[in-house]
Amino acid sequence: xxxxxxxxxxxxxxxxxxxxxxxxxxxxxxxxxxxxxxxxxxxxxxxxxxxxxxxxxxxxxxxxxxxxxxxxxxxxxxxxxxxxxxxxxxxxxxxxxxxxxxxxxxxxxxxxxxxxxxxxxxxxxxxxxxxxxxxxxxxxxxxxxxxxxxxxxxxxxxxxxxxxxxxxxxxxxxxxxx
Amino acid sequence: xxxxxxxxxxxxxxxxxxxxxxxxxxxxxxxxxxxxxxxxxxxxxxxxxxxxxxxxxxxxxxxxxxxxxxxxxxxxxxxxxxxxxxxxxxxxxxxxxxxxxxxxxxxxxxxxxxxxxxxxxxxxxxxxxxxxxxxxxxxxxxxxxxxxxxxxxxxxxxxxxxxxxxxxxxxxx
Numbered sequence: 001x002x003x004x005x006x007x008x009x010x011x012x013x014x015x016x017x018x019x020x021x022x023x024x025x026x027x028x029x030x031x032x033x034x035x036x037x038x039x040x041x042x043x044x045x046x047x048x049x050x051x052x053x054x055x056x057x058x059x060x061x062x063x064x065x066x067x068x069x070x071x072x073x074x075x076x077x078x079x080x081x082x083x084x085x086x087x088x089x090x091x092x093x094x095x096x097x098x099x100x101x102x103x104x105x106x107x108x109x110x111x112x113x114x115x116x117x118x119x120x121x122x123x124x125x126x127x128x129x130x131x132x133x134x135x136x137x138x139x140x141x142x143x144x145x146x147x148x149x150x151x152x153x154x155x156x157x158x159x160x161x162x163x164x165x166x167x168x169x170x171x172x173x174x175x176x177x178x
Numbered sequence: 179x180x181x182x183x184x185x186x187x188x189x190x191x192x193x194x195x196x197x198x199x200x201x202x203x204x205x206x207x208x209x210x211x212x213x214x215x216x217x218x219x220x221x222x223x224x225x226x227x228x229x230x231x232x233x234x235x236x237x238x239x240x241x242x243x244x245x246x247x248x249x250x251x252x253x254x255x256x257x258x259x260x261x262x263x264x265x266x267x268x269x270x271x272x273x274x275x276x277x278x279x280x281x282x283x284x285x286x287x288x289x290x291x292x293x294x295x296x297x298x299x300x301x302x303x304x305x306x307x308x309x310x311x312x313x314x315x316x317x318x319x320x321x322x323x324x325x326x327x328x329x330x331x332x333x334x335x336x337x338x339x340x341x342x343x344x345x346x347x348x349x350x351x
Contacts, residue, residue, distance in 0.1 A: 013337045015330035019308060039340040042282040046290075049283065050306045053200065054193045055210060063189065063214060067221040068181060 005032065009040060179224040188220055191234060194307055195241045201302045202245035204291070212244045219244075238317040242299070282343075289339045297332035300325055 008025040011017045017025065026048070029041045114120040179187070192213055199209040199216075219240055220227075230236045290298060296318075303314045311329075315322040 013333050015326060015333055019310060022305070022308075038279075039282065039344055042279055043286055043336065043340070045279065046283045046286045047305050050197065050302075053197050053206075055196050055213065059192065059210065059213075060189060063192075063217050064181070064185070066214070066218055067184065 002034070004028070005037070179227055184221060184224070187233060188217060188237065191237050192217065194234075195237060197306065198238060198299075198302060199241050199245045201298055202242070202295075203248055208248055209245070212241060212248055215244050216240045232316055235313070235316040235319075239319055242318070285343060286336070286340075289336055293332050293335060296320075296324075297328045297335070300328040301332040301336075304329055 005025070005028045008017065008021055008028065011021065012025055026044045029037060029044045032041060114123065195213045195216060196209055199212040200206065203209050203212060216237060220237060227233070290301065293301065299318060300314060303309045303317060304311075309317065311322050311325050314325045318325070
């Protein structure tokens with residue numbers, strides 16, 4: 001009996017036992033009352049004690065409550081939002097921009113439209129008269145500018161006067177010499 | 179997978195996952211939190227389950243990752259663990275409260291806790307859960323030879339430590 005236990009123990013410490021031999025070893029050590037095997041018996045008892053550690057019964061109901069009701073709803077909602085948020089945002093931007101575009105179009109047409117063609121003609125005539133008035137004013141200004149050209153001629157005439165003065169001085173010198 | 183399928187296939191793994199989480203976090207409440215998070219994650223990812231070949235190994239891997247995350251994020255819990263250790267030491271030192279066997283078992287727990295993490299995981303799955311080498315390799319997503327090497331090293335260390343305990347008594351370091 002002990003020799004079998006010793007052999008199994010040796011194999012166990014060398015990590016050469018299979019699962020069945022390990023079960024056998026545990027059973028033999030549990031029965032063994034030999035003081036020299038106390039350490040090994042305590043080791044196997046420790047394994048047995050560890051294997052008996054379990055969660056309480058309330059755990060199952062906690063988990064099932066967590067997965068069956070609110071969690072699943074929250075998860076499905078958030079994944080739904082994540083999936084469609086970008087599409088919804090794009091649609092919203094397009095809708096807002098198209099509404100603004102249509103509104104701008106409407107405001108242009110209402111500003112330029114008169115109730116009758118006579119009114120429109122009268123307005124156009126008024127505007128054209130105003131433009132021609134401004135153009136006449138412009139013409140006058142250009143004419144005034146052209147007088148500047150004649151002023152330059154006058155200046156050149158003054159220049160000629162100075163040359164005449166020098167020739168007069170020469171004549172004076174001739175008189176002095178004579 | 180519907181709720182019935184979850185009850186039949188996933189929920190029965192809870193205790194194995196709890197004990198596995200316990201080897202990392204060493205606190206029952208924390209280990210319970212880990213298992214809760216794991217099972218809810220599995221439920222959320224139930225659509226992906228058709229691609230999963232080994233449900234149990236998949237759950238074990240999620241548990242391992244969650245438990246390690248928990249350990250990394252809960253710096254405060256280290257203080258709690260320290261307090262727990264002090265409490266058990268008090269218990270051990272009270273001669274009338276515990277027997278010699280349970281003192282020895284506490285000592286063994288300390289020896290296992292002192293093992294490197296991978297060796298501790300392999301030892302837990304083999305000696306406490308009774309998995310085959312192949313199953314352990316799948317659960318930990320490592321090579322089967324690595325499983326054997328880690329188990330051999332873990333058992334050798336425990337054996338050597340038990341010889342020391344025998345030679346110097348329970349109070350020996």
